[in-house]
Amino acid sequence: MKEITILSGKGGTGKTSVTAALGSLAGNAVFCDNDVDAADLHLIFQPEINEAYTFSSGWNVTINTTKCTRCNSCLDYCRFDAIRTMSDGGFVIDPLKCEGCRLCERICPANAILAEENKNNHWFVSSSRFGPLVHAKMGIGSENSGKLVTRVRQKAKEIASGSDSRFIINDGPPGIGCSAIASLSGINTALIVIEPSKSGLHDAQRLIELIQSFKIEACAIINKYTINDAFTSQIEKYLEILSIPVLAKLPFDKEMVLAMTEGKTIIEYNPESEISQKITHVWEGLARKTG
Amino acid sequence: MSFRIAIASGKGGTGKTTVSVNLYHFLAANDGLRISLLDCDVEEPNDAIFFPDASLVKEVEIFRDLPVIDTDKCTFCRRCVEYCEFNAIVVIPPANYAEVNASLCHSCGACIVACNESAITERKETIGKMTSFRPERNMNLIEGRLKIGSSMQTMVIKELKKSAPADDDITLFDAPPGTSCPVVETIHDADYVILVTEPTLFGLHDLKLMVELLEEMDKEFGVVINKAGLGDQSLYDYLQSNQLEVLGEIPFSQEYAGLYAKGDILNKIPQEIKNSYQSIVEAMELRRSKK
Numbered sequence: 289m290k291e292i293t294i295l296s297g298k299g300g301t302g303k304t305s306v307t308a309a310l311g312s313l314a315g316n317a318v319f320c321d322n323d324v325d326a327a328d329l330h331l332i333f334q335p336e337i338n339e340a341y342t343f344s345s346g347w348n349v350t351i352n353t354t355k356c357t358r359c360n361s362c363l364d365y366c367r368f369d370a371i372r373t374m375s376d377g378g379f380v381i382d383p384l385k386c387e388g389c390r391l392c393e394r395i396c397p398a399n400a401i402l403a404e405e406n407k408n409n410h411w412f413v414s415s416s417r418f419g420p421l422v423h424a425k426m427g428i429g430s431e432n433s434g435k436l437v438t439r440v441r442q443k444a445k446e447i448a449s450g451s452d453s454r455f456i457i458n459d460g461p462p463g464i465g466c467s468a469i470a471s472l473s474g475i476n477t478a479l480i481v482i483e484p485s486k487s488g489l490h491d492a493q494r495l496i497e498l499i500q501s502f503k504i505e506a507c508a509i510i511n512k513y514t515i516n517d518a519f520t521s522q523i524e525k526y527l528e529i530l531s532i533p534v535l536a537k538l539p540f541d542k543e544m545v546l547a548m549t550e551g552k553t554i555i556e557y558n559p560e561s562e563i564s565q566k567i568t569h570v571w572e573g574l575a576r577k578t579g
Numbered sequence: 580m581s582f583r584i585a586i587a588s589g590k591g592g593t594g595k596t597t598v599s600v601n602l603y604h605f606l607a608a609n610d611g612l613r614i615s616l617l618d619c620d621v622e623e624p625n626d627a628i629f630f631p632d633a634s635l636v637k638e639v640e641i642f643r644d645l646p647v648i649d650t651d652k653c654t655f656c657r658r659c660v661e662y663c664e665f666n667a668i669v670v671i672p673p674a675n676y677a678e679v680n681a682s683l684c685h686s687c688g689a690c691i692v693a694c695n696e697s698a699i700t701e702r703k704e705t706i707g708k709m710t711s712f713r714p715e716r717n718m719n720l721i722e723g724r725l726k727i728g729s730s731m732q733t734m735v736i737k738e739l740k741k742s743a744p745a746d747d748d749i750t751l752f753d754a755p756p757g758t759s760c761p762v763v764e765t766i767h768d769a770d771y772v773i774l775v776t777e778p779t780l781f782g783l784h785d786l787k788l789m790v791e792l793l794e795e796m797d798k799e800f801g802v803v804i805n806k807a808g809l810g811d812q813s814l815y816d817y818l819q820s821n822q823l824e825v826l827g828e829i830p831f832s833q834e835y836a837g838l839y840a841k842g843d844i845l846n847k848i849p850q851e852i853k854n855s856y857q858s859i860v861e862a863m864e865l866r867r868s869k870k
Contacts, residue, residue: 297623299756300592304781325757326589326788328781346664367688384763384796389664389687428792429763434730462591462756463622466730469682485840487596487625494623497727515833516840540833542809548780549811 289448291456291475292574293322295499297491299462301483302511305544305554306567307459308332311418312555313571317455319416320444321423322471324409324436329459332551335414335421343411343439345430346388347403353378355400362392362401384429406430411440413447420447434466441471455575464498472502477574479535480508484519489526496530507533507577509570512540535573536566581615581743581750582867585769589785591756593777594805594829596620597839598859599753600629601852602773603718604845605860606749613717613747619765620755621707621723621735628842633714640708641723641738643686643731644701648677652698662693682730706731709739719744736764749867758788763796771866772800773826773859778810783817790823799866800824803859806831826862827855 294303294310307329311319321329351362351371356379363371363379370385371392381392381401393401408427413420422444424436441458448456458475461467472478478499482492492508499506508527513520520537527534539562547557555564586599603616603626618626627633648659648668655672667683668690670676679690681704691699706729712720723739725732732755743750754765766772772793776786786802793800801824804814808831818825829852838844848856 296591298592298625300590323757325759325762326591326785328590328784331780331784365688365692367686384767387685387687389685389689391662391687391689391692394662394689395692426759428758428788428795429760431760433757433759463620463732464727465622465725465732465761467759468622469728469730483592483840486628486842487623488840490625490628491623494727501728512836515836519840540836545779545809551780 289453289456290477291458292477292479293458293460293471293475294479294481295460295468295471295495296462296481297464297495298483298488301481301488302544303481304328304332304459305548306481306509306511307457308553309555309564309567310457310571312553313568314418314455314457316453317419317457318444318448318451318453319419319421320440320456320458321421322437322441322458322467323461324424324440324467325426325433325461327423327425330421330423332548332553333416333418333421334551335416335423337412337414339413341411342407343409343424343436344405344407345409345427345432345436346406347390348383348406349381349386349388349390349393349401349403351379351381352400352402355398357398359397361395361397365391365395388431409436411436413443422447434470437461437467437470464494468495468498472499472504475504478504478506479574480506481511482508482523483511484513484516484523486519489519489523496532507535509535510537513537514539535570538563538566581745581747582870583750583752583769584863585752585754585766585772586775587754587762587766587772587789588756588775589758589789590782593775593782595753595775596625597844598773598775598803598805599751600626600845601856602859602863603751605856606863607715607718609860611717612749615719615721615743615747615750617739617743617750617752618720618722619736619739619752621725621732621739622755624722624724626720626753627710627712627722629845630712630714630720631842633712633720636711636713638708638710640705641735642703643706643734645681645684645686645704646679646690646699647702648679649698649700650675650677652696653677654696658693658695659690659699662689664689686734707735709742719747732761733764736761740768758792766798767796769798770870771863772798774800774802775805776802776814777806778804778814782810783814786814787817801826801862804828827859829855
């Protein structure tokens with residue numbers, strides 16, 4: 289079983305549209321949406337949820353103002369500026385700044401601070417017309433998106449090994465921070481979707497550096513290449529130096545957006561289009577290489 | 580005190596950076612106003628790309644405190660392991676092994692409080708850097724840049740904000756994509772939030788997540804529709820039925836996308852797009868004068 293993650297660095301380059309298109313082609317695969325804080329893949333997969341779970345993302349910490357002696361200890365120990373003084377001199381914890389380290393709860397001499405598990409993340413095991421999908425809905429403003437990515441990937445792996453699936457395909461998050469790192473660890477191939485712009489190239493370079501630090505094999509798709517031919521060739525040269533193969537160059541085509549609007553993959557929307565044929569070619573190559 | 584405007588989106592690639600740098604440009608064109616732009620998308624900062632002639636003012640490294648365990652003093656009692664909420668410490672008593680995993684550690688200081696043997700001290704670890712540019716006399720541009728491989732993006736944003744000149748008239752925060760902790764860190768102290776969306780299925784879905792977050796945070800906000808003309812009507816129906824304020828619409832143009840690709844959007848702004856930004860600038864000026 290091989291695991292592929294689709295990433296981009298920059299947001300909006302077409303990760304999810306490409307992942308969905310691969311969904312139409314992959315056959316025996318398990319899918320996993322690793323973009324847990326703005327998950328979109330389910331909008332195309334329209335899955336039927338079979339199992340729903342909650343995932344704890346740290347702690348919800350409160351101060352009991354009648355027990356509190358206003359000794360200031362919590363204020364001194366908190367490194368996240370999460371403890372605010374109210375107009376009456378009492379203290380309150382700002383849940384959006386609190387990282388849930390529970391140090392204030394431990395050091396409070398009056399035992400006035402209580403931490404309760406924050407169970408506002410949900411994740412799901414679903415079935416779809418393309419195969420099983422593991423996806424999540426993160427609690428608004430939550431911590432620990434990296435841990436949630438790790439959790440959904442773990443489940444996808446269990447399903448894949450239990451069903452003899454040949455592939456796990458992860459729709460990755462933008463950026464290079466904790467969730468991108470969590471979506472990369474231990475995979476076989478990273479497929480980078482690059483947009484030919486200064487920002488797209490800059491962001492892909494940072495992502496490639498991260499991927500290489502994990503010693504993971506990378507390949508690339510240049511999406512919307514017709515937006516800027518000069519940048520496209522600059523990106524091709526850059527990738528050639530790093531021996532990262534370009535599997536396809538996809539033109540800008542409003543059909544990609546129209547397909548999305550109808551909740552379809554580009555392959556379903558128009559299998560004859562240039563993009564569909566090129567993505568089919570990409571999948572054949574990936575399946576040969578990683579399969 | 581500066582009037583602080585955050586530019587956010589949920590979905591990546593909707594045009595946060597485009598709107599941020601244009602707004603920055605047009606606000607600064609108003610005589611005498613001092614404007615700062617903070618690039619809080621520290622995983623993939625792009626704002627500086629659009630100001631290639633800006634003079635470099637300074638570059639500083641950002642550090643965090645990383646605990647180090649002295650195994651000569653350590654009694655391997657595992658109290659630090661119990662205190663650590665992030666599973667960042669591994670202690671194996673029979674092997675006399677005690678280590679902090681930097682990629683999981685949040686630098687909260689709990690382990691230091693836990694240790695009765697004073698075996699844990701802290702050393703500085705680089706997590707990123709901050710670069711200040713001056714595109715024009717009345718403009719500050721400060722970029723946060725996460726070190727590749729680090730997952731301390733929220734702390735980099737925190738440090739970036741501390742460096743903002745407090746006496747500027749307006750400070751803009753260009754937010755990262757998503758809805759999790761780095762986004763919350765970026766917008767929590769903003770006076771106003773501009774949500775940039777696009778009229779597509781994914782754009783609308785992620786906009787709703789952001790609206791939910793901002794309502795929970797009790798923030799005032801308005802919406803900019805970018806790439807108008809792509810996609811369908813459902814975004815407009817949603818905005819209307821929820822009576823959300825639309826600050827402006829920026830039409831989709833492949834030619835403009837090509838200019839963006841070259842990093843050249845501020846020199847050749849089509850009149851239609853100029854008009855859109857002028858009305859957003861006026862709306863922001865009105866908000867500022869009311870504050």
